[in-house]
Every structure is written in structure tokens, then in C-alpha cells.
Amino acid sequence: MITNSNDINASTEEDVRTKVVFPWLLSQGFTLDQISLERSFSVRLGHAILNVENGTIRKKTSAPKNKEEEKEKENTKYSGRADMVVRNRQGRNLMVIEVKAPHIKLTDDDRDQAISYARLLEGDIAPISVVTNGVITRVFDTFTRDEIRENSIDLQNFCENPKALSQKNYLDLRAEALESLLSLSEENLLSFCEGQIEHRMRPLYSDDLNSGKKFIPELYVARAHAQENLHRLLDIEKRPVVLLVGPPQVGKTNFVCHAVRERLKQGHPPLFYPAIGLDAGLFSSLLDDFQWVSAKDINGAQEFLRKLHNILRISNKRLVILAVSKTKCNTLSCRVPPCPESIPI
DSSP: OEEOOTTSOOOSHHHIIIIIIHHHHHHTTOOTTTOEEESEEEEEETTEEEEEETTEEEEOSSOOSSHHHHHHHHHOOEEOOEEEEEEOTTOOEEEEEEEOOTTSOOOHHHHHHHHHHHHHBSSSOOSEEEEEOSSEEEEEETTTOOEEOTTSSOHHHHHHSOOOOSOOOHHHHHHHHHHHHHHHOHHHHHHHHHHHHHHHHTTTBOSOTTSOOSBOGGGOOOOHHHHHHHHIIIIISOOSOEEEEOOTTSSHHHHHHHHHHHHHHTTOOEEEEOGGGOTTOHHHHHHHHHTOOOOSSHHHHHHHHHHHHHHHHHHTOOOEEEEOOSSSSOHHHHTSSSOOEEEEO
């Protein structure tokens, strides 16, 4: 832990950036032409790319399709804090710095968020994570999570030539960071789900009436009775498994696509899996979306469920997985007692 001078007249996050962080970087041997100091940067949260900017996390995936969607995306903000990234002249990530106002106390959540951002940065992992309120500055090794004491290492040299003490590989570090970041806030979990849905629904979804896609929101015909049944079974009775049944070409995929988008709008975290993406099985698709490196056996499944349960317990949310299957009966559903409730459509 490094204690800064209390003489500095800093009362806001902007003051801390300009009067504390920048001079501190210079004191550590970084030069103006060596570093790139920015107020925004991108992190990858599963299939979503988030832009961390001016204390908020903004969704930054595909371009808006129309003015209404553009306005909606502009107004969409996720909880975050004022953060900065330092890069060298070659664009390599060196350091993530989380900045808080002087009157805000530093917490372990601040540390975890900074380390998670550093591990999930677009491109390579930043080897140093910093949390500061201008009065106290804490510096961490991103790879090991160990706190670096003042003058214990040459920060400039460490950034350029990081030596990870941990034996964890690159994917393990990112997987651990994703779990941590999803656990920190409900908004992070919802943004992850939004990116997952956008990615998985892409082969089915279009706003073009002549696209031939299966799900075109403008052409969707509401099925009030089925929607009421789905809400009752999932949200009131909290059934663990619900089957949507009906003959081919009756609109089951349309119904599920609409339902998953509505749940997301209402703040209920859902995941979506179309039949076209389930050739390797649902568990394999889940591992891919969460970027969790795990053996595809019973131990891997148990570890996956433990991590997911931990995230949902902390955020106090219930996750609903909506999947479209080519078969007459979803294999996973049939193995779960009691017999799942079905909704005819």
C-alpha cells in the first residue's frame, strides 16, 4: 500500500487523475512519449465488448440498426467507476488504473474490478492493476493478485517484461476474471447476457422483412396465453424445467426469441441457445460462452455449476436458459425430475 501526500488539492476523480495519477506515473519512470493515457478502454465480457468510460460501462457490440436502437444504446449504462489504461508506444497494455474520489474508501471490490479489467482487456493482459483515491494508492500484480509494495520492484521494467509467478495460463486468468466481474454487479451479469443473446441469435434475427430469417420482430405475432403460462411457470412457480411443444413451423423459435429479449428488457438474466449452435451439446456451448476452461466430464460440470451458482447467489438473480432443440424432447430436460411442465403452442 502506497500512501500519497495529503497536501494535494484533490476533491474529485478528475483531480486525482491529473494531480495524482499522472505525476505518479512520471515518478515511476514512464515518459510522455512512452505511455498512452486514456479515459476509456474496452474489455471483453464473454461475447460482449464493453467500453469503460467516465465511470460507466457502455455496451459496444454491433452498430445500431436504426435511430430508435441508437438512442436506446446511448442511454444504456452499466455500473462502473472512473478508470484509465496505460499503454506503451506500440499499443501494448501496461496498466489499468481505477480512480476514485478522495473521500471514497478503497475496498476489495475495487481491487477485484481493476484486476478483472486488466485481465479482460481487448488484446493482451495488462500486468499491473492500480486502485487509487489520491490519498491511498494500491498496486497489484495482475497475474498473481499479490499487492506490490512501494519500491519493491521497478514498475516500468515489470510492465515491459512481466514475469508471472502464477502457473495459471492465459485462459484460466481470463476465466477467473470473468467470474469475478460478473459477481460484482447485476448490471455486469445483464450485459454479459445481452452479448451472449446477440451472438447466439445472430443466425436467426433480422430487421429486414425480406431477409428470410426466422425471427423478425416486426412480424412477430404475440401469443398471450403461452406468454402468461411461461411467466407463471418460470417466475411464479419457479419450475426448474419447462418444455415448449408444438408441431413444426408453428412458431416455437419465434416465441422463444421474443421471450428471451423480453426477459432481458425486464432485468431478468437469460441465456439463449438455438438448435443450430447445439451440435456439441448445451454444456459445451455454455463453457464456450463463459470462457471457463474445464474438462467436459462430471467434475467439469460440477465446477461449472459451482461457479455459476456463486455468481447468481451474489447477484441474487435467477438465470433462465432458453434453448431451441431439433429433437422431440430436450435430452437435458427429460433427465430432470419431476417431469417438466409443457406449454403447447
